[in-house]
Amino acid sequence: MTYDFLVDTYATERVKVVSAWSEFTDADLTVRPRSGDPRGRSVHEHMVHQCVSEDAWFRNMLGIDVEAPPLPQQETRLEFIRRYTEDSGRRLGALRETKEPWWEEHVRFFDVARSRAWILTRRIAHTSHHRGQLMAMLRMIGHDVHSNYGPTADTGGLMQHHAPTIYAYPSLQALLDGEAAGGAKAVLPGANGQPVTERPDPGATFQDVSQRNADLTLKSHRSSRSSH
Numbered sequence: 001m002t003y004d005f006l007v008d009t010y011a012t013e014r015v016k017v018v019s020a021w022s023e024f025t026d027a028d029l030t031v032r033p034r035s036g037d038p039r040g041r042s043v044h045e046h047m048v049h050q051c052v053s054e055d056a057w058f059r060n061m062l063g064i065d066v067e068a069p070p071l072p073q074q075e076t077r078l079e080f081i082r083r084y085t086e087d088s089g090r091r092l093g094a095l096r097e098t099k100e101p102w103w104e105e106h107v108r109f110f111d112v113a114r115s116r117a118w119i120l121t122r123r124i125a126h127t128s129h130h131r132g133q134l135m136a137m138l139r140m141i142g143h144d145v146h147s148n149y150g151p152t153a154d155t156g157g158l159m160q161h162h163a164p165t166i167y168a169y170p171s172l173q174a175l176l177d178g179e180a181a182g183g184a185k186a187v188l189p190g191a192n193g194q195p196v197t198e199r200p201d202p203g204a205t206f207q208d209v210s211q212r213n214a215d216l217t218l219k220s221h222r223s224s225r226s227s228h
Contacts, residue, residue, distance in 0.1 A: 003103040006120050007095045013124055014088040015172050016148050018081045020134050021047060022168055022179050023143055026077050031141055033133075046134055047080040050127065051087070057126075058091050061109055061119050066090040078179055085176065095120075144188050153196035154188040161194050 024043055033040035041049065048071065055070035066087050072079035103117040114122075131148070138145050144154045146168040156163030168185040169175040178184035 001100055003098075003100065003117055006103075006117060006124075007092070007098075009124055010088075010095060010120065011092055013127055014085070014092065015175075017050060017088075017127060017131055018085055018172070018175060019146070019168055020131050020138075020148060021077060021081050021084075022175055022183075022185070023138050023145060024077055024134075028141060028143075029077060031137065033137060033140065041133075043134065043137060044075065046130055047077075047084075048075070050130060051080065051084055054084075054091075054123070054127065055087065057119070057123050061107060062116055063107070064091055064094045066094075081179060082176065085172065146185060146188065153191055156189055157191040157194035157196045158198070163191075163194070 029044035029047075030042050032038070032042045051070045055066075058064040058066075068087055068090070070083070070087065072083040104115050106113040106115050107119070109119050109122075135145065135148060145152045147155055147165040150165050151157065151159050151163035155166040166186050166188060169178055170186075174184075
């Protein structure tokens, strides 16, 4: 089918969402990009938005209803991972049953009409946008980052230096089992002295950055506790 590539892309994107979520801890859920500024979604609010927004798009625009509440009963990191994995898996199953005319039919997209192929493309971009925000927050609060698309500073640096791609888990099931057991992510080698950006800061060492991130994480967690 012409649109199999969109189904295949959604299949991998749903895994990337929960892979990014798995890098956080429950203590991170209240952290915002800027402490005390409600304009920036917290990690928790990002998870809520992903679940609720995707459910609404699929039901109201694509006509795919998984007939399940979009949010977990207990809004913990692991329960968000489980809820989204189950619901997105059902959506993926429904997409795999579609035929080409279904993708080309125009349906309502907010106040305009668009093809279902166009809408799913936009949905995947929407998801990737918010996942990118969370990936940036992982750095802001000092966490290591496994691969989501390709190499990271923690897997070895830049692609042009042949840094490897190292996913946190080899499969979605391994992620679910590993996180339920308290975490069993792949070991990260670090950059081993290699530059991690195309324009590295010559004045910053890994130790400087690590200490600064640790200080920011402590400050964010203290601020979060004091607001409750």
